[in-house]
Amino acid sequence: MVSLRPATSKPLTLSYLSLFRSQRKPSSSTLSQTRTQATTRRTTKAHRNAPGPTATPSSKYLAPATPTIIFHPPPSAPSPYQTPPLFLPPSDPRKTLLAQSHAFNNPYASGARPLPPLVRAPAPEEKKYHLSEEDIIEIRRLRAKDPWEWTVPRLAEKFGCSKIFINIAAPATTKRREWGLALHQRYRDRWGNKRRDAVLDRHKRRELWEKDL
């Protein structure tokens, strides 16, 4: 069996830190050995952490004879039965009784921690509410005149409002809606098994979201 260790390299001393350097780039010129956590024993050893500070009573602060309560729940999703402080009605005694606790649990309010980043970029502009009644009559007239010429995006661009608003103000005529549905049906008919299953699965997953399962 050929040894992979080059003749010039030092005998390898296994330090604790080297365990975590698994992604070291191998040099192109010399073949150097890297140690990874490829064995069970090393992984177990690396995972052998000291218990968290809340898991056991600290002897530093508590006399051994003092009875204590250890509250160390596993990390889990918050219960739906726990009302957020903002949703408590003003008459509820928890509003005042738990005010300290609520403040402690919300580090964002005091500025101790910055608010987490937004998931989506905020809406670019405020709602303008600039359309008058005449504009809406005009939108309806154009949409009724030729729905193929005056589509929803085109009308939204012309009047500077959202597409949802156009759909509310001037819904498509029955003829246009049926044409659109038939078009979609033609596309769906061309789907293969894979895509059809994927879409069905997506609908099923969406139902699980709706039922919070």
Added chain:
Amino acid sequence: MRRTHLLRWSGTVLTPRTRPNSCLSITFAIQSRNAATATAYANYTPGIDKPVEPSPYESLPSPPPEASRKSARLAALHARLYLSSRIPLETLGRCLVDSTADRHDSFNNSSLAILGNDVLAYHTSELILCRYPRLPSAVILASTSAYIGPYALSDLAKSWGVEAAAVPGGEVDAGLLQFRAIKSDNSESEVRAGVLEKEGKISSKSWKRGVSSLMKQDDFFGEITGREILTPVQSTSIESEYMAAGPGSTYQGACTNFVRAVFGAVYVHAGRQAAKNFFNAHIASRKLEVSKMFVFRAPERDLARLCAREGFEPPVARMISETGRLSVAPVFNVGVFSGKEKLGEATGASLQEARFRAAVSALKGWYLYSPLQVQVPSDVEGDGSKEWTPVLVDGGEVVW
């Protein structure tokens, strides 16, 4: 609050009953023993089949009240339910007779079942409304049905150990549930919100029935009032004569009416407080996961609407933590914030899912608000010493 006057309602139950159309005078002294019983073996002569003498009770549609005293099953049921001694065995026996077994209202449980249904619905609705004052109407209907609907009550009857007689009749043990059985037809059953049985079929009305209509016009579960009379299934067998003789009921329907009638009987004989204790022991003690009865179609829109109505800052989704964004199995932990207050938090495998679920969690936090000390109206009824604190009434559910 004023006490209700029980005795005004319960005249038909407490008066001595007679059957005017078929008054049979049965004397127990000369009653011949049924040949089917064990001690008849003494008179048995081998080789001669003695014809079984018909019991004088056989002409009756249901066991007479006197038979209740002789039924071991009935006494056992009375003891098992820990009923008060003020509730006579005769009444418990009457609770077991469905209106399809005995058409005469003085001998079946229909009047007790109507009273019991009202008692059950009263206690259930005050329990739900006072415990969760912000619940949406659809969830209130579904939870009412989950507490005292046909499925729950027939399960309760089964857990009480009530068994049904194959065919009702005067000679049957008074401790058996008696009804004219028909096959349940599941194909026609109207299941809405996953909980309802076919009690009344939705008629062909042209308008759409909304939740307000369900709350206002229909019964406690949002079904149209009026029980549909089920006609027996026609068959060509020897049962056809029996089946064609009259309307029938399903096992579930009969069990439901029996449990309702027991509540009615407790109310009539033992009083309001006893009925409430009985309710707490058998209905309110059952655990109901109200948080699993919600379905949200557009939770983010609902939450935005709710915050606008209540004067909170508009809700925004914020990324609390995430892992594996570029992998096949990412996990995003998203919180919904109104200003600096967190309303809800959830994880999801996509950004869209996490946002959706976080909004659902926030809405559940709103709807499932429960006061610290739940007090129901019947706690203070007829008792001047306790003071009634009104239940929270606020904007309620999000309506578009």
